[in-house]
Amino acid sequence: MAAIALVDCNNFYCSCEQLFAARLHDKPLVVLSNNDGCVIARNDQAKSLSIAMGAPLFKIWDTLEEQQVEWLSSNYELYGDLSQRVMATLADFTPDIEYYSIDEAFLGLTPTRQQTLTDLGRAIQQRVKRHVGIPVSVGIAETKTLAKIATYHAKRSKTKTQGVLDLTASPYLELALAKTPVEEVWGVGWRYAEMLGRHGIQTALDLRNAPDDFIRQQMSVVGLRTVHELRGIRCLPLELVNATRKSITVSRSFGSAVTTLEDLRAALALYVSRAAEKLRKEDLVAGVLTTFIETNRFRPTPQYNGSLTLDIAPFSNLTPELQALTLQALAAIYRPGYQYKRTGVLLTNLVPAQTVTRRLWEDERNEQLRQVMSAMDAINAKFGRDTVRWGAFARQGLWPTKFGRRSPRYTTRWTELMTVGSLAEPR
DNA sequence: TCTGGGGTCCTAGGACCC
DNA sequence: TCTGGGGTCCTAGGACCC
16 A cells, blocks of 8 residues: 655745745745734744744734844735646646645655665655755655644654655654644644643554554544554545535635725625636636624624525526625615725635536526626636626725735736846836 | 634424324 | 434535745
8 A cells, every 4th residue: 555645845835935935935934814814824933933823914023123123915816826837847746746835745655666765755855855956854654644643743853854754664653653742633623622721632653553442432533533644544645636616715815894885796796706717717616605794803892793695596607697696685684884904705616617408498508698798707707807797886996905015926927927137116 | 993704513492292 | 194214406605825
């Protein structure tokens, strides 16, 4: 049976930024969420300054100043493009690959007479570094959950492991488990960690040795799978094919609070268009649409969360139809007098477009709409997002997402290519 | 002033059916 | 009258992930 390797890009967003900006090398760096709200990525230097993941920017200003920490807004276009390059490089090693997240993939690896698993891990690491420029860590084990733990230690003991750790048939497996706090185990979040702690379960080793019925009762079958995986019993197979997804969400927080129905309409019209684009891109239609509006839960102002779920009949991926529906929902849930912070749409009951029964009436109009949609998608693909849009809504609302310091999209926009002559960074 | 966005899975409980 | 057992489907909420 092949071993499972987890390849994990080190501090991915920060590494992407540092790849293109010489001035960021050897400096503490953080990347921020939308609206520059909070920290979503840190490099090693920033981590050693105890800047927490998720820390809101306004609370860490002093540290950033004093320690001369560089900070950047997020640049998802850049990260997405580099991620694809990393994944393409990994796919050269084996067809048994699961694209788990933007910066992680699971691989099925089989050692050969010439190459041990550790050798393979190093080869992967070196090729990704050479071809793409991103540093990765590789953890190898019998199960996904153990591979996660191997990667955790590969990253933390860099001098010993050089970023590659094979725990299959390893005398160090128990030690590794004993040195893994239980909250670091994949599938154990802070709530379970707290509960387990109360029962004296502090490490991955403790969890591995916990009785099945206790785990089943406290953590459901999901937790039991985790425990079995820690014992080396494979419960979570590699998911090689990209399963069709089950939902699509598009939501944003506003840069500043919004109160009027008009602004919410404009925002939702845009978000639902984005969601419909995603549907069409994946050749899906949706059967259910949820629309929601929220106030800011961190503020002492009056709170209101409104949401309404409506059936889409017949199933659709056409922007005009979904837009009409979400605006109808909004009208029903909108309450004046609140400071809204966030709004969005959620599409569920997704099925392949072909499986839906053809519409018996309105067929001509629908065919026309479909053609308009694909023309819009083609134009937007060529000339940039929102070149053409559906509906008469303000192009920019009063609620632009803030990107105070977004780096250039070096690899996906011709106008933002790095200039070699001067090494100037476009601003 | 200032706290992201996008996902998955499981369970309990209610509605409804025979 | 007012009661059992068994089943399905749906939804809300909780837990987790990156």
